Each structure stands twice: as structure tokens, then as C-alpha cells.
Amino acid sequence: MRFSKTFIKTLREAPKDETAKNGALLTRAGYIHKEMAGVYDFLPLGLKVIENIKAIIRDELNKLGCEEVLMSALQNPELWEKTGRFSDSEVDVWFKTELSAGGILGLAPTHEEPLTNMLRTYISSYKDLPLYIYQFQTKFRNELRAKSGILRGREFLMKDLYSFHTSEEDLDKFYSEVEKAYGRIFDRLGIGDATFETFASGGIFSKYSHEFQTLLPVGEDTIYYNGDKSVVLNKEVLNDEVLADLKVSRDELSETTGAEVGNIFKLKFKYSEPLELKYIDDNNTQKTVYMGCYGIGVSRLMGVIAEKFADEKGLAWPESVAPFKYYLVGIGEEGIKKAEEFYEDHSEETLFDDRDLRPGEKFADSELIGIPYRVVISSKTLENGSAEVTNRKTGETKIVKLEELEK
């Protein structure tokens, strides 16, 4: 991408209404644009980050045999009334709207009901199971208070996966496969070291659910962990019974804050029973399908990663999610000419700052935007056919032969 051709413009100062670090930096660097409280647009750079995150998740889920779909956002109340979840007292985050022909619709805050219902058309035998179905979709939740930049929005991107099984053992088995896949996903996103599987409230059908919490000062959840972080739990389940279950004492736990980036949940019959998702087993007996659900907050992850790696100069993306690998700057007539050539060969992975600006300004923007490597080509570096490559995170600079820079 050529900087001169994009409509993006960086800002020296964040808008006054962006106080959260992630929102302020992502706005200043031109990744997102705010529409209203908790509602954001993703600009070209931001969309690339989102797509990179999705690609990693997609890769890991596909390896488990999951199938991707895209379901509707508009929801039929009748369906949700079957589980009691259209009621505002039951689910208080609904956005509801009206059909001009009469009648009410909801904007989906999640998708257990429609997917479970849809599968009644396709599941009839034990031979149809198991199934693992996921999507990346915009969710709508009418939060009382949106806050923290893109960490808690009213409209946000989420990956939601649902699994369907003939037995609890099969559900358990898949659940643990997802646990491992989530670990790989967060590793690949660069936040593996700071992300912990956390015991959280499991509702009525299972004792616990698991959250994936990334340690972050602005995180909204209070979590407790033991010395080696082998036991991490959400404050909501901190009680004597749970401590006994997990074989830890209150004294050995420390408190910190985390941002929930994922949540996995054994639903069992919670939705399949009221929605009557059944199959015939090999004894010709009708049985109810076991279910699990597994979420990852995609847009929230972008905010978490942004916030996690930011420093006083700006963003500093891990290479796996960065919108580009190289931030290219040519200095002087000769340097600019050579930079043009380099860009021709590396246009996919390069943000070429070809604007008519002084180098200092480009350097500042390269740091704000947080591309992993800044490549500077000038008459000085060209003396031995090289470029100066600066690592955004470490600040280290190396002189590298142009042809050695990988795509």
C-alpha cells in the first residue's frame, strides 16, 4: 500500500472522547474510526489486522474439522421465545427493531438459537454427528455502558463456534481439543504468554466454564492466580467450594485484571432440548444432541493486542497480525528511486511511505502505526546495496542487503 494513495491520515493528538489507550492509538494511527459510543468502523489498516486475526483462528479451527458459515444478524423472536431468551429480563442486551409490515425483530447478540434451529433441517441420524460449525460475525449487544475503546462495544466482531455431539464423552473430547487450539491461537497472536485459561461460572449445566483471560491493566475482569499461574480463576467463582475443587488456598492467590478474549462452554442440552434438536441413534432411539459453544472476541482481540504492545511512541504489532511487515522510507533522490523498485517487488507486505514529507515525520508515523520493520533506503545505505532495517519493538537497527529482505 502506498501511503500517498490511502485516505488515512494520522493524528498527533487523539480525539478527546478516546481515552482508552487502544482506542486512542488505533484512532491516531488510522486503524479505526468512531461512529458513536461503542461503535467503530475499521479502516484499511484496521481491516487488515482483523483479517489477519481471523486467518489464524480460521486455520486452527479448520484443522479441527470445523466448518465455516455466515448466519443472519436479524433474528426471529419466536425462535428465541422457545428458550426464553427474547425477554429483556432474561437477556438485557437486545437491540430490537420493527418490521415495517408489523412485528418485531432482534439483532443477534449471539447465535445458539438460530444455529441449533437451523440444524434441525440437517441432523437426523447419529451418522450426521459430530458437527463443528463456526462463523465470524458482527454481534449486537445493547450494553448499558460501552467503554474502553474497542474492548467493549455495542457492535463487535466475534468468532463463535458451536459443536454438536451424540455423547457427553464426545463433547468433552472436542472441548479439550478446542482448549488446545485456543492456546495455539493466542500463541500465534503473540499474547500466549499473557493469556490464561481461567475458571469461570458455568451456569446450571456444568460447574465451570472456561474463559481465556489476557492480563491487561484495563481488563474488566478481576482474576486470581497462584504462584506458577497453573490455577487461574475469575473473581465470580472465588469461594470456598471452588478453592477446594481447585486445591488452592486463598492465601496463595494474587489478584490482577484481565480482558476476556475467549470463552468456552459446555452447553449440553441447554438449547438442543427446548429447540428439539434430536437424532436417531443406532438403536433407532430418538436422542437429544449435546452441544458446546466457543467464542473469541475478534475486534476485542485487536484492542487487547494493540494495548498490550503499545509504548510511548505508538503501536507495535506482532508480525502475525501486523497490517504490513515493512514500513518503507526512501530518502533522497536515489533512495526514493530504489525504494520504488523495492516496493514493486514487495507491495503485498509493504506500507510505502511515499508522501512528500521529511524523514522525521515518516519515522514518527512508522512508530505510531507500529509496523514490525522499518526499512530505510538512502544514498548512504545504497553504497553497499543495503537498507537500514529497524525493529519496531526492540529499536534495533541492522544494515541488510536489499535482496536479503524476505517477502
Place this chain on the structure above:
RNA sequence: CUGGGUGUGGCGCAGUUGGUAGCGCGCGACUUUUGGGAAGUCGAGGCCGCUGGUUCAAGUCCAGUCACCCAGACCA
């Protein structure tokens, strides 16, 4: 929803005791600059969140309303 705060060019801000708006950044043109956010000159751009009221006169006063931020509560 409760409490606190804020709405003035694209962004950040100032605007004294009411007299129809000003600064920095950014933007356009020209000149000089060109490895860490350059300098000069000229210039474009706002009816001051919205509605109503008081007044000869409202960005400034009053009432209402909307939006946004922070804390809390809430978070299927």
C-alpha cells in the same frame, strides 16, 4: 441506570463583566529546506451539540433536550 465531567473549523484548545469568534496542529499556493514531526509569506475552513426563552444584542444568562467521557452497577 446513579454520580461526576465535557460539547466552539478535520484534531487539540482559548473566549474576560452578554456587543454576531481566536490560537496551535492539520489543509491549499509559493519560496527556501530535506535522516527524527522544518521556516517564511499568503490563503481556505466554524454561527459556537440541538430546541426554546430572556435581551436592542447570546458562544457567554435561563430552561429543556441530545451526545460523548470517567467511576459504579450491569455484562446472557
